[in-house]
Amino acid sequence: MTVSIFNRRLLVLLWTWTCCAAALDVFSTTDAVAPAALIEGIGLGTACLDGTLPEVLSLEAMVERVLCHDPKARHAWVQAKAQATQIGLARSAYLPRLDATATYNRGRNDTHYDQADLSAEGRLSRVEHRLGLSWVLFDSGRRAADLRNARQLLVAANANQDERLQEAFVQAACLYYDTLAAQERQRAAEQVAALAAENLKDASAKYEAGAAALSDRLQAQTAYSQASLNLVRDQGAVRDAKGQIALRMGLAPQTRLILAQTLTRRPDTAFVKGLDALLEQASSDHPALIAARAKLEAAKAAVAEREAAGLPSLSLIASLSDIETHQSMAHGDSHIRDNSIGLQVSIPLFEGFGRTYQVRGARARVQAQEAELADARQRVALELWASYQALGIETQALERTAEWVEQAMLALTVVRGRYRSGVGSMIELLNASSAYAMAEQEHIAALNGWHRARLRLAASLGRLGFWAI
Numbered sequence: 001m002t003v004s005i006f007n008r009r010l011l012v013l014l015w016t017w018t019c020c021a022a023a024l025d026v027f028s029t030t031d032a033v034a035p036a037a038l039i040e041g042i043g044l045g046t047a048c049l050d051g052t053l054p055e056v057l058s059l060e061a062m063v064e065r066v067l068c069h070d071p072k073a074r075h076a077w078v079q080a081k082a083q084a085t086q087i088g089l090a091r092s093a094y095l096p097r098l099d100a101t102a103t104y105n106r107g108r109n110d111t112h113y114d115q116a117d118l119s120a121e122g123r124l125s126r127v128e129h130r131l132g133l134s135w136v137l138f139d140s141g142r143r144a145a146d147l148r149n150a151r152q153l154l155v156a157a158n159a160n161q162d163e164r165l166q167e168a169f170v171q172a173a174c175l176y177y178d179t180l181a182a183q184e185r186q187r188a189a190e191q192v193a194a195l196a197a198e199n200l201k202d203a204s205a206k207y208e209a210g211a212a213a214l215s216d217r218l219q220a221q222t223a224y225s226q227a228s229l230n231l232v233r234d235q236g237a238v239r240d241a242k243g244q245i246a247l248r249m250g251l252a253p254q255t256r257l258i259l260a261q262t263l264t265r266r267p268d269t270a271f272v273k274g275l276d277a278l279l280e281q282a283s284s285d286h287p288a289l290i291a292a293r294a295k296l297e298a299a300k301a302a303v304a305e306r307e308a309a310g311l312p313s314l315s316l317i318a319s320l321s322d323i324e325t326h327q328s329m330a331h332g333d334s335h336i337r338d339n340s341i342g343l344q345v346s347i348p349l350f351e352g353f354g355r356t357y358q359v360r361g362a363r364a365r366v367q368a369q370e371a372e373l374a375d376a377r378q379r380v381a382l383e384l385w386a387s388y389q390a391l392g393i394e395t396q397a398l399e400r401t402a403e404w405v406e407q408a409m410l411a412l413t414v415v416r417g418r419y420r421s422g423v424g425s426m427i428e429l430l431n432a433s434s435a436y437a438m439a440e441q442e443h444i445a446a447l448n449g450w451h452r453a454r455l456r457l458a459a460s461l462g463r464l465g466f467w468a469i
Helices: 002-021 044-049 059-068 071-092 142-208 214-248 275-285 287-308 354-420 426-460
Strands: 097-113 118-138 313-327 334-346
Touching (some): 059 142, 142 287, 142 354, 142 426, 275 354
Antiparallel strands (some): 118 313
């Protein structure tokens, strides 16, 4: 009875350990998950925990808050955490397996002999405790291949998380630049509306003095109405862009935002090197290529695991059992203890050709991952080439539009002087005003396009950071 009590206490202890072990991260798999801030120079911790919004919103603060509230980035991070648990599962295969069972049976036996007119009745109760140990000592490399597969898939998951963060980074920064461009267009529209109001004032004064025709005044009035309409639309565009920023940061769309930067700032482009150097850098840093290479290695490890599953394995097995039987017939009570230890060799001989097709399927997936890697390389190269060319074009466009604005402003000043002196016409003045407004809009678009192209080029290299903005 003492042994039975000991076994019961042992079972209770093992059950308690199992419950507690379920909450432990024995293999520290969470440390293998890349942090939620993979982007160089970014610190999401403060921005995610601090709910206060700065009075003047900088681009850096806006990007941090957008990344904190990006659901796709969080989804990628959770997927990486889930994949990390597969490493713990693969490493656990190297440890022994210990199973405990407890069984209680109670029965009744009635026996009746017809010829002898005899009968017997018995009752039986059986309490059984078993403790079994199994430990795989050698498995032809199956566990090592499975662990290699899990680790490579985690590398891919971390790279996918990095890529999603960089995509969110680019989208947030582009939205900020678009909002700055909308503010610049509103400023230009206000300036054009003010010029149209002055032209209307001059035309009205000349008309009342009899120095101009009514058509000049009507044309000036039409131009002023059009400028006012454009101003209303540009003001609405600013409100829409700021509302999108607020929503991306997890705030109400009507939140009042004051942006810190302006589009006149031109960051350094020292990171732009020769195209060959950029392609080499992208091939080593781009998260899409890192993920594709890791998936290829994981697929190769899966082939090795399937092949090793068909080879012999050696295990250590041990068991400890304690059986108590209480019965009212025959020999009465009994107590049996059975202990054993030994080695077990498992040799898969025939499984209906199932493993053959599993290996063939795993090899086909390797070929698919090779094609995916080639596709990722081509896609990254194409994106890099397009971004490289776009930045060069936008740089030249920025210089040309700046000259255009300067020339249009000079022309407008001359024409306004001519009209006020009675030499020029209203049509000439309106054309000069329209040319100036168009030059301003094109320069703002070029400046915004330059910022976006620079950011896209940095993103196509696969290593974004606040240095890029």
